Amino acid sequence: MKRLIIAAGIATMMTGVAFAATDTGVIKQIDSKNDAIMLADGKTFSLSEGVEAESLKVGQTVQVTYDVKGGKMVATKIDVVK
Numbered sequence: 001m002k003r004l005i006i007a008a009g010i011a012t013m014m015t016g017v018a019f020a021a022t023d024t025g026v027i028k029q030i031d032s033k034n035d036a037i038m039l040a041d042g043k044t045f046s047l048s049e050g051v052e053a054e055s056l057k058v059g060q061t062v063q064v065t066y067d068v069k070g071g072k073m074v075a076t077k078i079d080v081v082k
Helices: 002-014
Strands: 021-031 036-039 044-047 061-069 072-080
Touching: 036 061
Parallel strands: 044 072
Antiparallel strands: 021 036, 021 061, 036 044, 061 072
């Protein structure tokens, strides 16, 4: 039984389960053509389906919720911080 639990734990760690993270910053650049934004600190986020660059403006402070997929930070939600 212990071996089964250990094997299941190892298998879970090896699957690369993604956990959402957040980052807050000021939008420096918006690339509507490639669906991406860059924050003032240089971090670039690709926008996932349903996240629209057209509603964002350079200079806005935003909180980005993202996953890392294929080495890229992919924004799943962007909230404007007031």
